[in-house]
Amino acid sequence: MIKIDHLSTSYSTISGPVHVINDVDFEIYDNEIFGIAGESGCGKTTLLKALYDIIEFPMVVDSGKLILSGEKYGKTFSYETGQIRKTWWNNISYVPQAAQSVLNPIVPLKNQFLDSIPKEDKRYKTKEQTLKRVADYLEELSLSPDLLNAYPFQLSGGMRQRVIIALATFMSPNVVLADEPTTALDVVVQRGILMMLMRLQKQLKNTMVIVSHDMGVHYQVTDRMGIMYSGSLVELGKTEDIFEKPIHPYTKMLVGALPRVGDKSPKTGIPGRPPALTNPPAGCRFAPRCQRATEECRKSVPKLQEVEPGRFAACHLINKNGC
Ligand SMILES: Nc1ncnc2c1ncn2[C@@H]1O[C@H](COP(=O)(O)OP(=O)(O)OP(=O)(O)O)[C@@H](O)[C@H]1O
Ligand SMILES: [Mg+2]
Numbered sequence: 227m228i229k230i231d232h233l234s235t236s237y238s239t240i241s242g243p244v245h246v247i248n249d250v251d252f253e254i255y256d257n258e259i260f261g262i263a264g265e266s267g268c269g270k271t272t273l274l275k276a277l278y279d280i281i282e283f284p285m286v287v288d289s290g291k292l293i294l295s296g297e298k299y300g301k302t303f304s305y306e307t308g309q310i311r312k313t314w315w316n317n318i319s320y321v322p323q324a325a326q327s328v329l330n331p332i333v334p335l336k337n338q339f340l341d342s343i344p345k346e347d348k349r350y351k352t353k354e355q356t357l358k359r360v361a362d363y364l365e366e367l368s369l370s371p372d373l374l375n376a377y378p379f380q381l382s383g384g385m386r387q388r389v390i391i392a393l394a395t396f397m398s399p400n401v402v403l404a405d406e407p408t409t410a411l412d413v414v415v416q417r418g419i420l421m422m423l424m425r426l427q428k429q430l431k432n433t434m435v436i437v438s439h440d441m442g443v444h445y446q447v448t449d450r451m452g453i454m455y456s457g458s459l460v461e462l463g464k465t466e467d468i469f470e471k472p473i474h475p476y477t478k479m480l481v482g483a484l485p486r487v488g489d490k491s492p493k494t495g496i497p498g499r500p501p502a503l504t505n506p507p508a509g510c511r512f513a514p515r516c517q518r519a520t521e522e523c524r525k526s527v528p529k530l531q532e533v534e535p536g537r538f539a540a541c542h543l544i545n546k547n548g549c
Contacts, residue, residue, distance in 0.1 A: 227253070227254055227255055227256045227294070227295065227296050227400065227401065227433050228253065228254040228277060228292065228293070228294050228401060228433065228435075229253050229292065229293040229295075230250055230251060230252055230253070230254075230273075230276075230277070230290075230292055231251060231290050231291050231292065231293065232249050232250075232251045232289060232290035233247055233249070233250045233251070233273075233276060233287070233289075233290035233291065233292065234247055234248055234249050234250075234287070234288040234289045234290055235247040235272060235276055235281075235285060235286060235287050235288060236285075236286055236288055237272075237284045237285055237286070238283065238284040238286060239284065241504070243286070243288075244503050244504055245288070245457060245503065245506075246269045246272045246457045246503060247269050247272055247273055247276065247457055248457045248458045249289075249290070249458070250273065250290075250458065250459050251290070251459075251530070252452060252459060252462055252530075252538070254401075254433055254435060255433065255450075256296060256400075256431075256432070256433055257427075257431045257432065257433065258433060258434075258449045258450060259423070259424070259427055259433075259434045259435075259436060259447055259448045259449050260433065260434070260435045260436070260448060260449070260450050260451065260452070261435075261436050261437075261438065261443070261444040261447070261448030261450070261451035261452070261465065262274070262435065262436070262437045262438075262451065262452050262454060263437075263438060263439065263441060263444055263451060263452070263453050263454070263480065264439065264453055264454035264455055265439060265455075265496075265500055266439060267500060267503070268454045268455055268456055268457065268500060269454055269456075269457040270405070270437045270439070270454055271323055271405055271437065272285065272457075273437075273454070274320070274403050274405050274435065274437055276292060276307070277292060277294075277310075277318075277401075277403055277435065278310065278311075278314075278318065278320040278403055279292070279307060279308065279309075279310035279311045279314075280311075280320075281307070281308075287307060291306050291307040292306065292307045292310065293305070293306050294306075294310050294313070294317065294318060294400075294401065296317065296400045296401075297400075298316075298317060298398075298400055303317060305317070314344075315342060315343070315344050315397045315399060316344060316397050316399060317399055317400045317401065318399050318400065318401040318402075318403070319394040319395065319397070319399045319401075319402050319403070320394065320402075320403045320404075320405075321390055321391060321394050321402070321403065321404040321405060321407055322405055323405040323406045323409075323437075324406075324410075325386075325387065325390045325405075325407070326383055326386050326387060326390075326410075328390065329378035329386060329389070329390065330378065331377060331378045331379040332377060332379070333377070333378075334374070334375055334376065334377055335373055335374050335375070335376055335377070335378065335389060336357055336360070336374040336375065338378075338393070339356075339357070339360045339374065339393060339396070340353060340356060340357070342393055342396075343356060343396070343397070344397070357374065360374065360396065361374060363392065363396055364392055367388070367391075367392050367422065367426075369385075369388060369389070369392060373385075373389060382415075383410065383411055383415070384411050384412075384415035384418065384419065387407065387408075387411065387415075387419055388418075388419065388422060391404070391407070391419070391422060391423065391426070395426050395430065398430055398432070399430075399432065400432050400433060401432060401433045401434075401435065402423075402426075402427075402432065402433070402434045402435070403434075403435045403437075404423065404434065404435070404436050404437065405437045406437055406438055406439070407419055407420075407423065407436065407438075408420060408438065408440070408443060409438070409439075409440070416443075420443065420446055420447050423436065423447065424447055436448060441480050441481065441483075441484045442484060444465055445465065445469055445484070448465045449464065449465060450462070450463060450464050450465060451463070451465045451468055453468070453474065453476065453477050453480065455476050455500065455511060455512055456500050456501055456503065456506060456511040456512070457503060457511075458511065458530075458540065459530060459538075459540070460474045460476055460477070460512065460530075460539065460540045460541070461473055461474040461476075461477045461538065461539045461540070462530070462537070462538040462539075463534075463536060463537040463538065464536065464537070467537060468481070469481055473533055473537070473539040473541065473544065474512075474539045474540065474541050475512065475516045475517070475518060475541065475543070476512050476515075476516075477539075479496045480496070483496055496515070497515060498514065498515040501514065507524070508524065508525060509522075509523055509524045509525045509526055509527060510523045510524070510526075510527060510528050510540075510541070510542065511527075518543055520542065520543070522542050523542050523543075526542070528540045528541050528542045531544065
């Protein structure tokens with residue numbers, strides 16, 4: 227469905243390029259909720275922007291590409307980096323980070339729905355027909371159709387996020403990308419949003435990609451996930467396997483830091499910080515924070531390797547020292 231083919235990207239800055247995505251290579255399948263996790267600044271949003279083909283200056287693709295392919299209404303499609311934007315809303319949609327601010331606060335929601343529906347969508351002949359379908363769709367999502375007459379500034383943060391998700395899924399896209407969809411919302415609202423995304427995925431049987439720095443969100447919602455560290459994918463696999471038996475020392479730290487109901491043992495934070503992308507260390511970028519790092523780790527970059535079927539990790543210690 228989405229093939230990320232040896233993708234490397236950078237940001238052009240006055241002090242030279244800052245490499246943010248480094249040779250990321252994996253696939254996201256049909257009919258799954260795929261999670262992308264990692265600390266702030268590791269490149270999650272940059273990767274999602276590349277998936278959505280928002281590659282605009284200062285972001286540059288240095289090498290590799292993305293291929294979005296699938297089938298909709300009996301027709302197959304395939305788009306590469308540079309073409310994916312032709313199919314925005316229809317085959318792929320995007321809920322950006324801090325999405326709450328993407329709605330124009332002083333334009334009624336009905337106009338924002340009408341503006342987002344591609345002109346080539348011929349399903350509804352008149353504006354009234356389109357709005358009737360939007361109202362029905364809101365009802366299907368347990369939202370009031372009266373919202374269409376409201377202005378975004380009148381809605382709570384949680385309600386605005388639900389409306390944005392409704393907007394992003396109205397055209398039944400094959401892929402929905404959601405960047406930190408629950409950040410800045412209280413836990414009850416967060417749960418409601420996650421349930422909404424899960425329900426929609428079951429209904430559409432499509433692909434959802436959820437970016438979150440919150441491992442708890444991945445545990446609750448995603449089927450498979452990738453862990454990013456300093457612009458690289460360091461682990462990939464089924465979410466339950468990653469939580470049950472993390473392989474990469476960084477994933478072990480992320481999973482170990484997650485509180486669990488009933489577990490009163492003290493939690494250890496993750497010592498240190500990710501390296502500055504402007505001046506990353508040689509070798510494995512996690513080595514300066516890894517208690518088991520060896521000379522090899524400080525010298526050469528570990529490649530992502532298949533450890534078990536469908537389970538990948540990038541660490542020199544695999545099969546050594548019980549990594
Ligand atoms: N327009 C830009 N110009 C230069 N550097 C940028 C630009 N946008 C992002 N970066 C850098 O790229 C790196 C990755 O940023 P990105 O937003 O992808 O991280 P993230 O994992 O989504 O972080 P967060 O969890 O805080 O949202 C950061 O170091 C950031 O400073
Ligand atoms: Mg981000």
